[in-house]
Amino acid sequence: MSILGITNDKMTGKKVAIIGVGLTKFGELWEKSYRDLITEAGVKAISDAGIDGIDVQELFVGSMSPGLFAAQEHIGALVADYAGLTGIPATRVEAACASGGLALRQAYTSIMAGRNDIVVAGGVEKMTDVPTGLAMTALMGAGDEEWEAFNGATFPALYALMARRHMMEYGTTIEQISMVSVKNHANAKHNEYAQFQFEVSLEDVLNSAKVAEPLRLLHCSPITDGAAAVILASEKKAKEICDNPVWITASAMATDTLALSDRKSLTQTNSAILAAKDAYKQAGVGAKDIDFAEVHDCFAIAELLAIEALGFCKIGAGGKYTEDGHTKIGGEHPVNTSGGLKGKGHPVGTTGIAQAIEATLQLRGTAGKRQVKDANIGLTHNVGGSGATAVVHIYRRD
């Protein structure tokens, strides 16, 4: 038995498809509540799939910290109730900012187990209704309370440590890191659901307010309200009722130590490296086959760590690879065509599902001005905390 403990080879006999997607606008949505958001996304997804609510057999929802953000737990039943699906099994899953990715994985597993034919995976977070201090407390729940939060660490500070070390070890420049933000804002401009539909220049990023050196405001993803949902179906059901299914060919997950200080390296995200390795094995493809990817750029440096972990470039080469334009639309590996967490926004529990939706739109060929030409295989990379959880999914059109 391997330490990874994944014996998914057994699972390749069946396939799971995404047959419907639903997304709310991302942003500071003062007029919408937590339950408004997830209901809107769920209804849109059901409508997009062309099914009825009665067809849904189970649901999973990712949400990071509704207890602190909205004084509400028991999220599965809440969502089933407000979406008019009362009765069905409804489970909330949580792994901080990777909660959405977990919901997708559990929905996928439910179908793989032969338990169900149609399952919903959703994500929701309402982050703007609380004082900033409480939002920070909630977000630091993704880190190690005893060894990080208690000692004053914040997530910008943790990612700043990773950035500094990457710059020192590999000669990565602050300009290269900043180019991630420039690219992702340029993509977000064409995404009507994005929180920030505008471009920023390299100078804008380099001159924005300091947050935790070397990271500045425009290196950081925002606080966001938003929800997302996808409808998954078994191969049989998908072929029966859907004319544009997008197939999930890999669903992988791995963990690392909760505290950054316990890791051997500050510049390699081991959970993502393990999950990517397993995902490529499940899907029978390699990094070179990936036509586009949505990765977890909670801070600009995180996108460099991601593309390195996924094997799009060598470890340490992410800065140069970005500077050379390989992650732009039209490049070797377009990354975060949706605008990423930086441009699209980052409602933490929602992000993993929103990534799957961008993958679906790209593979359907309906991504509009941000469409990747001839997109056939896509990947999503969703991270919790400073990398203690990573979830990688691979999708294909045919």
Added chain:
Amino acid sequence: MSILGITNDKMTGKKVAIIGVGLTKFGELWEKSYRDLITEAGVKAISDAGIDGIDVQELFVGSMSPGLFAAQEHIGALVADYAGLTGIPATRVEAACASGGLALRQAYTSIMAGRNDIVVAGGVEKMTDVPTGLAMTALMGAGDEEWEAFNGATFPALYALMARRHMMEYGTTIEQISMVSVKNHANAKHNEYAQFQFEVSLEDVLNSAKVAEPLRLLHCSPITDGAAAVILASEKKAKEICDNPVWITASAMATDTLALSDRKSLTQTNSAILAAKDAYKQAGVGAKDIDFAEVHDCFAIAELLAIEALGFCKIGAGGKYTEDGHTKIGGEHPVNTSGGLKGKGHPVGTTGIAQAIEATLQLRGTAGKRQVKDANIGLTHNVGGSGATAVVHIYRRD
């Protein structure tokens, strides 16, 4: 497709076993932290199973509100890290007080999907480190924040409504309700892990302090710290490495409206009725075949609702059935031999796993002074909130 949406018939080709269990003492454990508790339970379970940590391929952990109780989210990775299992997929699930039951169900599904052969399901809650007001806020997260908590409802009040209505509709007496507490304390006396290892008399219960009429202090389960873990294995692996496996023959779950006020009846827990029906179907047994059950007696009235939903007696007859002694050890359907939530304690996210452990001990024949004679088939019933989530599992020895 049914509203229940459960097509588990397909799943009966495989079996899943419990091969190891681990439980901490329940109580006000001032000297132990959240992570101490779950690590202790996990290590005990791995040791009981006679496996090594390296054999564990995935883990699921139920925890209701660690964000509010311990300022910590990202629980899956935390548990993997502190149990020395870093690397493996680790997922937290939540459905308020049914979180433990959900962890068991997802671990079961992981094996059913062919994903893994050895999976851990755990539950943990550390409830005593916060001011009472914050604990109440956390617990009310199990209800409907907008329609219940905001208007001042608490869980004792919600269950008091159910008790009053049960008394009015069916003539149930406060003495009958109180006999649940007397029985469960009598059982807890023989459980070394229980928070309250002492008996209470009917007079003690009837004269205890009023909480929410007609419910008094000794009708209410306590605030508790504690953790539990079980090791699940596929049929093949269980037969290879375990000489006393306990088989899980049904894993069912259903939901109801989040708010009590939205339900047609205050005295029927529809989620439990649906889940029980499905569980009996999966296991191919009926209520009459159940040799013992652990049910969710968060308040004494809840045990009556449970035994009625499970079909041990008719709807409305729970009071009389209890008074007649049928739920005592030696009766027709011994209920809560562990002491239940009332006597054993109720660390909310832990309870569903602790119930599975009592079922395992009974089926192994190692429950000591609380052993049910010739126990062959057992059932657990785990509820979230006022009944918005119910999870039912059935177990057998051979």
